[in-house]
Amino acid sequence: MKLKEYSGINKVTLEDFLALDSEQAVRFDFLTQGEEADRTELTNSIYHKLFPWFDEKKHAGDTINTYRIAVKKYYGKYYRFLDRKTQLEIIGIIKKCTPHNEGQILEFEETDKNGKPYYQLCNNYQLGNFYILPVQGGINPKRAQEPYNDFFDDFLNVLSDFYNNNDFKKTDKLKEAILSQKDYFKRFDSITDFLDKNYLWSFTKRITEDTISLQNLSDKATFEEYVLAITDIINQRGKELYDALKVNDSQNTIS
Numbered sequence: 001m002k003l004k005e006y007s008g009i010n011k012v013t014l015e016d017f018l019a020l021d022s023e024q025a026v027r028f029d030f031l032t033q034g035e036e037a038d039r040t041e042l043t044n045s046i047y048h049k050l051f052p053w054f055d056e057k058k059h060a061g062d063t064i065n066t067y068r069i070a071v072k073k074y075y076g077k078y079y080r081f082l083d084r085k086t087q088l089e090i091i092g093i094i095k096k097c098t099p100h101n102e103g104q105i106l107e108f109e110e111t112d113k114n115g116k117p118y119y120q121l122c123n124n125y126q127l128g129n130f131y132i133l134p135v136q137g138g139i140n141p142k143r144a145q146e147p148y149n150d151f152f153d154d155f156l157n158v159l160s161d162f163y164n165n166n167d168f169k170k171t172d173k174l175k176e177a178i179l180s181q182k183d184y185f186k187r188f189d190s191i192t193d194f195l196d197k198n199y200l201w202s203f204t205k206r207i208t209e210d211t212i213s214l215q216n217l218s219d220k221a222t223f224e225e226y227v228l229a230i231t232d233i234i235n236q237r238g239k240e241l242y243d244a245l246k247v248n249d250s251q252n253t254i255s
Contacts, residue, residue: 128238
């Protein structure tokens with residue numbers, strides 16, 4: 001299926017979305033709303049409710065956990081260059097590990113500049129996998145580069161260093177991008193404040209009563225282990241975000 005045959009056809013309003021039950025909302029595929037699933041009219045309306053500082057001129061949605069670079073790590077090539085048997089193995093893993101709707105696409109057909117068709121893998125575009133970043137600075141593409149490769153635990157480790165190290169230096173492109181947007185990140189008092197206000201606690205695990213560490217995603221041994229780990233996080237966070245949206249909606253109704 002071509003992406004244009006699936007995406008942006010049946011638009012859903014925030015009111016429609018909030019009418020879904022929790023399970024439906026958590027597994028809702030935002031790719032149905034537009035090809036840039038983390039920046040659709042619906043996702044932007046959600047960001048305005050969840051993140052009071054969200055400004056569409058200054059900030060944009062981002063997909064937190066991705067499959068495409070992880071596939072290259074575990075299989076040695078990007079999805080489009082793998083043989084069909086391996087592609088179907090990957091689709092099978094995602095289907096098995098990730099709650100999804102009937103009719104949801106996990107890949108789509110594309111054509112390269114020479115007119116040759118190929119398959120591209122869809123990332124997970126569910127509620128729990130979105131947050132916002134500054135538009136300026138290029139933080140999103142730079143966290144996808146070496147040595148971070150779009151693993152969110154690695155990004156959070158760098159951000160933790162930013163908050164906890166007064167001598168934080170721009171020793172690579174991601175750190176340089178973060179420093180270029182330090183006014184944005186300084187709106188949060190600490191890494192814990194950043195995690196709290198961005199609903200990112202599902203990326204942590206408690207070691208002792210007083211010690212919390214980040215969940216390791218970048219060191220998973222297999223693609224399946226990685227998908228299982230991020231799916232658990234996305235589901236937990238999706239429920240948290242949906243509950244926050246419902247509370248916000250109830251308060252607005254009362255007022």
